[in-house]
Amino acid sequence: MKRSWEGAVLKVFGAKDFSLAVTGREQIGPQFMRIHVDGGSLLADCGVHPTMWIRLWFDDNGKPHQRAFTLVNPDAAAGTFSLDFALHEGRAADWARAVQAGETIEATVQGSKFDLPDPAPTAAVLVGDPASIPAINSLLTVLGDIPATIWLEYSHDPDRSLPVHARARDTVSWVPRQDGGDRLVGEVCAALTARAEATGAGMDTGYYWLAAEAASTRAITRHLRKTLGVDKRRINALGYWRSGEAS
Ligand SMILES: Cc1cc2nc3c(=O)[nH]c(=O)nc-3n(C[C@H](O)[C@H](O)[C@H](O)COP(=O)(O)OP(=O)(O)OC[C@H]3O[C@@H](n4cnc5c(N)ncnc54)[C@H](O)[C@@H]3O)c2cc1C
Structure with a gap:
């Protein structure tokens, strides 16, 4: 899928691109779907931090539709993690409703970071x-x-x-x-x-x-x-x- 200018701008900021392979799905609640993925080299290349999120590229009738999702249970050794989707209207939510093991989705890592304030909060x-x-x-x-x-x-x-x-x-x-x-x-x-x-x-x-x-x-x-x-x-x-x- 072409990512037009958005993908080009992210590249300027040092974005890294990956392809995630869906390995399974799990309904966590009526409005909440967990998708398991093999992240390839994403965790090895980018590391993991609390609240870490990635940009996923969904297809919107041939146009790129980029949305942010958070890593769940990242396993650095295995290179796997999950993504939890709140289900509502929307291309990303629709993708989570329908996606099956064996499919892939493109991901970009850029912008996620985490620090606790210093001195540590009480x-x-x-x-x-x-x-x-x-x-x-x-x-x-x-x-x-x-x-x-x-x-x-x-x-x-x-x-x-x-x-x-x-x-x-x-x-x-x-x-x-x-x-x-x-x-x-x-x-x-x-x-x-x-x-x-x-x-x-x-x-x-x-x-x-x-x-x-x-x-x-x-x-x-x-x-x-x-x-x-x-x-x-x-x-x-x-x-x-x-x-x-x-x-
Ligand atoms: C850093 C970051 C991390 C995120 N991590 C997650 C995550 O792990 N899991 C997750 O589910 N979401 C996460 N989100 C939120 C997610 O990116 C948005 O909800 C996104 O809009 C979903 O895209 P969509 O294509 O499904 O819907 P859109 O096309 O963006 O919106 C379609 C319609 O759905 C409504 N809508 C969109 N999101 C919600 C929502 N959450 N609740 C109710 N109505 C909504 C909109 O108002 C709109 O009317 C994260 C957002 C950020 C910024």
Whole structure:
């Protein structure tokens, strides 16, 4: 598949291209599909870090359709990993619904990186939804003693049974997607304000990892930065998808 100008621009930034071979599929929930792949030399060439994501190239009636997905259970020795797809409308989701073992998909690695803030945070706040559960799970493996407060937005009741690898020291709150995401934004911002009032300047010892729908992610980031004055180096925010609905 031709990747037009997007592929050329990524090359300028040092992108590496790979072909992934699908080896199997597993339905994790009614709206969530796990696809197992052999990544060839991807893991050996690029290494692995928490929240690591790759760009997959889907075919959209002959046109390239590039979307980001997160590595799940990477096995560096075997060169294999999985990809979890939240199922909704869309070319990527449709591909996951239909793909079978033996098929291949092209992938590009460029742009993914991960660092915990220095000095190490005393607490973590993670905000996402099914699309970012793979990244949240990988993040939880490196938090050590740092407790995490996790908010997850859901659109379908069974999403609440998706595997979140929270530890005993973590709390998980599921929030229904309502009012174009305003409910999640309202609940998270109110809780963060209450936390700031309780801890005073303690907000700047935290780590805020935000990967929900784009407008919601922006609104929570704005609240942290503008209202609560949190240092931007403590915030890692990336809208994982863009809603077409008016908020
Ligand atoms: C760094 C990064 C890592 C990501 N990792 C994952 C991952 O591991 N698993 C995963 O499922 N997603 C992940 N995403 C999100 C994924 O890239 C988007 O959801 C993408 O839009 C899906 O493409 P699509 O072709 O299926 O739908 P699109 O063509 O982009 O959108 C079609 C329609 O579906 C809606 N839509 C798109 N995504 C969602 C969603 N997540 N929930 C509800 N409605 C949606 C859109 O609003 C639109 O109306 C990641 C995103 C980023 C930025």
